[in-house]
Amino acid sequence: MALRAPKPLVLGTIQNRPIRPESGIFGPASAQLRATWIPETPLAFFRTRPLAMLANMNGMRVWAEIDLDGLTHNLAVIRQLSGPGVRLMLVVKADAYGHGAVGIAHHAVRAGIGALGVGTSEEALELREAGIRTPILVLGTVIDEEIRACLVHDVHLGVHTSDRLSQLAGLAAAMERPAKVHLNVDTGMGRLGVPPARALELLRKIAQSPHLELAGIMSHLAATRGALDPSGQAQVRSFDAFLDAARAITPNLGWIHMANSAGISSGLGSRYDTVRPGLAAYGAMPNDLPGAEHLRPVMRLRSQVVFLKDLPQGAPVGYESTWRAEHPTRIATLPIGYADGLPWRASPGGAVLIRGQRAPIVGRISMDYTTVDVGQIRDVAVGDRATLIGCDGGETIRLGDVARWADTIPYEISCSLGRRVHRRYVGGEDLPVPSQSVPPGVLGVPRALVPNRPPVQA
Numbered sequence: 001m002a003l004r005a006p007k008p009l010v011l012g013t014i015q016n017r018p019i020r021p022e023s024g025i026f027g028p029a030s031a032q033l034r035a036t037w038i039p040e041t042p043l044a045f046f047r048t049r050p051l052a053m054l055a056n057m058n059g060m061r062v063w064a065e066i067d068l069d070g071l072t073h074n075l076a077v078i079r080q081l082s083g084p085g086v087r088l089m090l091v092v093k094a095d096a097y098g099h100g101a102v103g104i105a106h107h108a109v110r111a112g113i114g115a116l117g118v119g120t121s122e123e124a125l126e127l128r129e130a131g132i133r134t135p136i137l138v139l140g141t142v143i144d145e146e147i148r149a150c151l152v153h154d155v156h157l158g159v160h161t162s163d164r165l166s167q168l169a170g171l172a173a174a175m176e177r178p179a180k181v182h183l184n185v186d187t188g189m190g191r192l193g194v195p196p197a198r199a200l201e202l203l204r205k206i207a208q209s210p211h212l213e214l215a216g217i218m219s220h221l222a223a224t225r226g227a228l229d230p231s232g233q234a235q236v237r238s239f240d241a242f243l244d245a246a247r248a249i250t251p252n253l254g255w256i257h258m259a260n261s262a263g264i265s266s267g268l269g270s271r272y273d274t275v276r277p278g279l280a281a282y283g284a285m286p287n288d289l290p291g292a293e294h295l296r297p298v299m300r301l302r303s304q305v306v307f308l309k310d311l312p313q314g315a316p317v318g319y320e321s322t323w324r325a326e327h328p329t330r331i332a333t334l335p336i337g338y339a340d341g342l343p344w345r346a347s348p349g350g351a352v353l354i355r356g357q358r359a360p361i362v363g364r365i366s367m368d369y370t371t372v373d374v375g376q377i378r379d380v381a382v383g384d385r386a387t388l389i390g391c392d393g394g395e396t397i398r399l400g401d402v403a404r405w406a407d408t409i410p411y412e413i414s415c416s417l418g419r420r421v422h423r424r425y426v427g428g429e430d431l432p433v434p435s436q437s438v439p440p441g442v443l444g445v446p447r448a449l450v451p452n453r454p455p456v457q458a
């Protein structure tokens with residue numbers, strides 16, 4: 001990805017005048033500032049979006065409303081579950097699980113998170129280009145060609161091999177700046193990372209190099225129920241034993257992190273000094289683990305009725321005519337299909353909300369369109385809003401519901417939103433500006449939560 005030369009830091013504009021750090025407006029915004037401040041985030045964001053982004057979303061075929069206040073709330077819940085002083089590394093890989101990494105990252109930094117986790121170096125550089133200066137870790141691994149740009153832009157890298165350490169040390173020496181690395185210890189995931197004994201060898205190499213900075217030690221849980229699963233507990237014991245051995249080699253291990261959403265929910269949030277939540281921050285928990293009930297869905301997926309058709313009894317709908325009207329009814333067509341991320345497998349069984357009521361999806365979901373039975377809903381009209389994820393009236397469809405209909409996991413649903421789905425960011429006005437200067441602890445936290453925390457057997 002081509003990166004522009006760093007620009008002078010501009011935090012936003014007031015009455016067309018740029019706000020720079022030296023403008024002396026750090027801290028909570030005044031009422032006037034709130035009313036007139038145009039944050040840098042949306043501007044940076046719009047640069048990469050078509051002009052249609054600026055139009056009224058209700059005039060769009062399909063759009064996702066991203067509730068930034070919901071994100072603030074979820075981060076506070078995670079903070080409460082993890083305990084005071086624990087650093088939040090928000091995982092924003094895969095375009096923040098489909099929520100839009102740049103918009104989410106800017107808001108999360110304002111909300112006081114301490115770091116961001118991404119999947120690829122390209123994702124890290126996208127955030128740097130958007131002005132994010134918070135520490136960013138590439139959680140997985142990078143390829144050789146990506147390393148230089150990562151060092152230039154101060155991106156932390158997970159490391160797994162001795163060769164990579166040599167390569168990083170050489171480059172860092174030439175660039176006269178240390179490479180910041182997180183040693184990835186495989187305690188049972190079996191994907192990336194190195195087994196503990198080998199990881200100690202890598203640790204010695206890092207400790208001996210003046211060009212490598214040990215920024216952290218990490219491991220990743222395989223069990224989607226975290227420490228509620230015996231295998232999760234075994235991973236914790238293995239990681240703890242590794243950390244004891246590591247401290248004998250070097251006293252400063254940097255950030256220590258293992259807990260993802262399942263780990264936080266199952267009581268591992270306060271065990272180390274950093275947590276890596278993804279799904280929980282977006283309002284869901286894997287397996288509906290404890291804590292899910294306190295979270296607020298961040299994404300609402302909407303479309304609108306573009307066509308209505310009255311069908312006689314026995315009339316077929318969609319490819320392969322998999323559904324036929326049992327009695328005369330009315331079918332509404334929505335301009336959202338599997339190309340937009342609504343899974344093909346969500347029919348039969350799925351539903352959408354129109355006028356606050358459930359309309360079952362009927363017939364096959366196609367690439368661009370979905371058909372729903374609105375025979376039981378009064379006065380449905382072309383232009384009515386359809387909610388595929390979110391609330392309408394007293395009804396709610398959650399990410400997890402769509403995942404269940406499609407026999408998949410919530411992660412896959414939000415990550416699969418297509419390019420045609422416009423993201424619209426709502427809320428977020430109540431956080432202090434600018435995004436990069438929020439002192440820790442400025443956010444209120446919700447009432448005490450009661451997580452179910454099984455102790456990990458020593």
Ligand SMILES: Cc1ncc(COP(=O)(O)O)c(C=O)c1O
Pocket residue numbers: 091117139220259260261262276277278279280286
């Ligand atoms: C290394 C790593 N840490 C943390 C996370 C966040 O996981 P979750 O979304 O379950 O909280 C992921 C996501 O897959 C990951 O790969």
